[in-house]
Amino acid sequence: MPELPEVEIVRQSLEKKVKDKIIEKVLVKNRNLRFKINSKFENHLQKKKIKKVDRFSKYLIVLFEDTSGFIMHLGMSGTIHLYDYNKKNIFTNTSFYNSPILPKKHNHVIIQFNKLKFIYNDPRRFGFFKIFKNKIELKKNFSNFGPEPFSKSFSANYIIKYLKNKEKNIKNFLLDQKFVSGIGNIYANEILYNSKIKPNRKGKSLTKDECKKILLFSKLVLTKAIKKGGSSIRDFKNTNGDMGKFQKEFNVYQRENLNCVKAKCKGVIKKKIISNRSSFFCNYCQK
DNA sequence: AAGAGGCCCTGATAGC
């Protein structure tokens, strides 16, 4: 599920539930996620009071009062489920619903608060948890990352300079977290559609004007997605509550062979695999 | 050294 907008939605709703709560008990059922969960993980979390839930790129950052904490990544299939003992309901990062049904398989990490249970579920196990002792240790994790699209340092000049003389295609740059942090496959496709640039264009082939469009639409598409509650695709058919709504606004993603949504455009959305990821684009209005 | 491709893993779906 998670690109930057989805992770931000999770962050907002998770923080409301766990802020100022004290961790009573931690149970790791399976340490073998993307990276093996540190053997000190349980002790590190024990009795800590949560000050804040932060986010960088697609990473959630749970901060304790003593400036230590842990990083969480949801990978491709990670979901968070919170069981509220008072309200007897469950919040997940994919939807809100009242049925007290929790997934049965793949519940790898359980964090117990007073009257609240946090469950991390991840079938594919591409997600991970990583503890940090202080701010410096936290920052180290992101030292190789490029700016987020909203950051001031993600500027037209930065993009122009970065893409100069580069052979790699622009789609891969948008997915490259060293270039820009937080964009994944859905939004890369949508940003390129809005910018009217074909995904296979080489970095060095982009004009200054096109670089400015990349800048503008990176911000715009992600902002709009956050406002819409992110994108919910697949696996939500059994739930009734709030889902993300941005999937209704996809212009190209998963729209293979459909007509371009742009008025008067005669184009058709094509699908092409670029670096093992599906790329969708209009064969007419994207140049 | 930049860039392409393989791979980690499970589950849903389409096609046979």
Added chain:
DNA sequence: TGCTATCAGGGCCTCT
């Protein structure tokens, strides 16, 4: 209680 192939919102590692 069919089987098999393909694909999925990520990103690290290896090879050239």
